[in-house]
Amino acid sequence: MPALPADLLLSQSALADFAECPLRFRYRYLDGVRLPEATAPEVRTRVERGRAFHLLAHRHFAGLEPVVPPGVPHAAELAEWVRALHRFCSPRPDRTYLPEFELGLRAPDLPLAARYDLLVLEPDGRRTIYDWKTSPLPPSGRLAASLQTRVYRLVLALAGPPYAPAAPEDIRMVYWYPGDPDQPAVLSYSAELLAEDAAVVGELVRRLRDTPAAAMAATDDDSVCRHCTYRPLCFGAAREEVAEEEEASEILATFSWDDLPEVNP
Numbered sequence: 001m002p003a004l005p006a007d008l009l010l011s012q013s014a015l016a017d018f019a020e021c022p023l024r025f026r027y028r029y030l031d032g033v034r035l036p037e038a039t040a041p042e043v044r045t046r047v048e049r050g051r052a053f054h055l056l057a058h059r060h061f062a063g064l065e066p067v068v069p070p071g072v073p074h075a076a077e078l079a080e081w082v083r084a085l086h087r088f089c090s091p092r093p094d095r096t097y098l099p100e101f102e103l104g105l106r107a108p109d110l111p112l113a114a115r116y117d118l119l120v121l122e123p124d125g126r127r128t129i130y131d132w133k134t135s136p137l138p139p140s141g142r143l144a145a146s147l148q149t150r151v152y153r154l155v156l157a158l159a160g161p162p163y164a165p166a167a168p169e170d171i172r173m174v175y176w177y178p179g180d181p182d183q184p185a186v187l188s189y190s191a192e193l194l195a196e197d198a199a200v201v202g203e204l205v206r207r208l209r210d211t212p213a214a215a216m217a218a219t220d221d222d223s224v225c226r227h228c229t230y231r232p233l234c235f236g237a238a239r240e241e242v243a244e245e246e247e248a249s250e251i252l253a254t255f256s257w258d259d260l261p262e263v264n265p
């Protein structure tokens with residue numbers, strides 16, 4: 001029976017898998033089950049558009065020309081999105097831009113990993129986490145309570161120097177959708193929110209660690225199963241089409257577990 005590796009670092013997507021369906025966590029992270037994708041071509045194209053935009057944004061903040069190759073699907077839209085990104089967040093010489101930046105937190109109770117689309121270090125000590133979404137943003141309340149927001153801010157706040165600011169109040173997280181570039185969701189942080197995040201995420205980590213693989217049970221929520229990759233395995237039925245951002249983040253959240261810069265708070 002597979003067991004949790006002692007040095008496992010948990011991403012927000014791994015925690016979300018466990019929170020939604022422990023059996024899905026087991027299939028994906030302990031058993032390593034990979035099923036062939038039977039995604040509809042139009043969904044696959046949208047996913048590729050999301051991935052292409054993330055690569056272009058990476059190039060933009062790495063100081064490279066974000067050129068959209070002619071002939072790729074959604075080329076005109078991608079070019080417009082890149083222009084919107086340039087208007088929204090143009091690199092300034094006094095700031096440090098860390099695109100696609102990964103941090104691992106080797107804390108005993110919070111073994112977490114985060115991959116930021118962009119982390120910006122400002123000279124006055126403030127830090128901004130940017131996350132690019134390629135579908136319309138959900139309401140701010142939902143973003144604020146999401147595991148992604150909790151894990152991303154928590155990892156940064158506990159990372160220590162040179163990444164963490166002096167106080168959690170100096171962290172903000174910005175979700176941005178290039179299709180609606182003037183309406184970013186900007187979330188502030190505080191010591192109270194940090195304590196809440198540590199409690200919520202810490203409890204989830206504890207539950208995960210205390211659950212033997214054999215006891216990682218299937219959810220009884222059909223709305224979760226309908227869009228699950230493993231629906232063919234559990235129910236012998238194809239999964240229903242997923243929202244593009246869920247699909248994109250699943251692809252983009254593939255960690256290289258061994259290469260994360262670790263910090264010890």
Ligand code: SF4
Pocket residue numbers: 020021023024027218219224225226228229230231234235
């Ligand atoms: S199909 Fe449902 S029960 Fe099976 S792994 Fe997916 S979410 Fe869990």
